[in-house]
Amino acid sequence: MKEDFKMAKSGALDLATGVGGSIKKKDVESAVEKYEKYHVEFGGDEKTRKTNYTDMVNKYYDLATSFYEFGWGESFHFADRWKGESLKESIRRQEHFLALQLGLKRGMRVLDVGCGIGGPLREISRFSFVSITGLNNNEYQIARATELNRLAGLGNSCDFVKADFMKMPFRDNTYDAIYAIAATCHAPDVFGCYKEIYRVLKPGQCFAAYEWCMTDHYDPTNESHKKIKAEIEIGNGLPDIRSTxxxxxxxxxxxxxxxxxxxxxxxxxxxxxxxMDTSHFSLSSFPSTAIGRFMTRVMVRMLEFVRIAPAGSMRVSSLLEKAADGLAAGGRKEIFTAIYFFLARKPLTES
Structure with missing residues (x-):
């Protein structure tokens, strides 16, 4: 419980110095402005986001990663949750479930598509005794993931490749198993992304994923629904949210x-x-509660005021609060899900 209560392992100063990722600190505020302009609220559109998805997603994760780690830990995803189960326990269970669905075992070559800072990769590697390659197109996240792997003692068994999952630098039929957790939702073209995953997966082997999707309850003509979808997109670096x-x-x-x-x-x-529900109080997700958000807001404002955190940090914090509100509203109305799961196999022989 004491560990859960900590607002982050890295602490406030690490959050402050991490804001902006690979972006120069003096350029953080202008990067926030450029990122915002990709989205509907600031005059952007879906076509522009898809055309410029690499820049948009990289800016998003440069700006948001330190906030994610501060408030969420090393695994940036949601999970279904049992009564009596903490948030971290549910996330860990979901990662173990995915490993079991893929039948992971020692000696297999595994690919994590869109690995973030490698939280799931480390958990799954230790759980299944497999070596995993994490694919990520964000320089800052790879640097952070590499350091966390070293600290976890996995520096020699797991590695990272900086590349776009729309054009992966791997030969056909390379991997024994592939998974993606809340990552391929960033793809500008989901068919192209899945086709590339299909190419590098060995015949007869499986791909499993947790996707972010709009559900059957979503009505594209409903203004309230459209607003929630737009909030989730701007707050999470998404070009568009697809249906299941x-x-x-x-x-x-x-x-x-x-x-x-x-x-x-x-x-x-x-x-x-x-x-994400501010009306709910929980020690295991304290940073996302109303009190936790208020404390984070005050802290970030102070750190920016004394110039420890770069100018623009408060804008990033506000953007992520908007994301949280959109996610909670989408979940409450059942028009959006962050835990749509599938398990798919590449046939032994192609038709």
């Missing part, structure tokens, strides 16, 4: 056999968005 049906269709068109799929939000004992 679009993801399934893209998988099948890419050549995969879908073994099974499920939106785990539909029967989660506790709502997946509970950590």
């Amino acid at each position: 049906h679009q993801c399934l269709d893209a998988l099948q068109k890419a050549g995969f056999e879908v073994i099974w799929e499920k939106d785990f939000a539909t029967d989660s004992a506790l709502p997946w968005y509970l950590p």
Whole structure:
């Protein structure tokens, strides 16, 4: 419980110095402005976001990663949750579940597509005794992930490759298993992304993922629904949010056999968005509670005022609060899910 209560392992000063990632500190505020202009609220559109997805997503993670680690830990994703289970326990269980679904075992070559700072990679590697390569196109996240791997004693068994998951630098039929956790939602073209994953996966092997999707309850003509979708997109660096049906269709068109799929939000004992719900108090997700948010806001404002944190830090914090509100609203209305799961196989012989 004491560990859960900590607002972050890295602490406030690490948060302050990490804001901006690889962006020069003097350029952080202008980077926030450029990022915002990709989105509807600031005059942007879906076509521009998809065309410039590499720049948009890199800016987002440069700006947001230290906040994520400060408030969320090393695994940047949600999970279905049992009663009596802490947020961290649910995240760890979900990562173990994914490893079991893929049948991971010692000696397999595994790829984590869009690995963030490697939280799931480290947990799955230790759980399954496998070596995992993390693919990421963000320089700052790879540097941070490499350091965390070293501290965890995994520097020699797991590695990272800086590359775009739309054009991976791997030969055909390279990996025994591939997974993605809340990552391929950043792809400008989900079919192209899944097709590239299909290419580098060995025949007969599996790809598993947790996707962010709009559900059947989403109504594109409903202004309230559209506003929530836009808030999630701007707050999370997304070019567009696809439906569960679009993801399934893209998988099948890419050549995969879908073994099974499920939106785990539909029967989660506790709502997946509970950590974002400011009306709920929990020690295990304290930074996301109303009090936690207020404390973070005051701290970031002070750090920016005394110039420890770069100018623009408060704007990033506000952007992420908006993201949290959009996620909670989307989950509450059941128009959005952050835990849509599927397991798919590449056939032994292509038709």
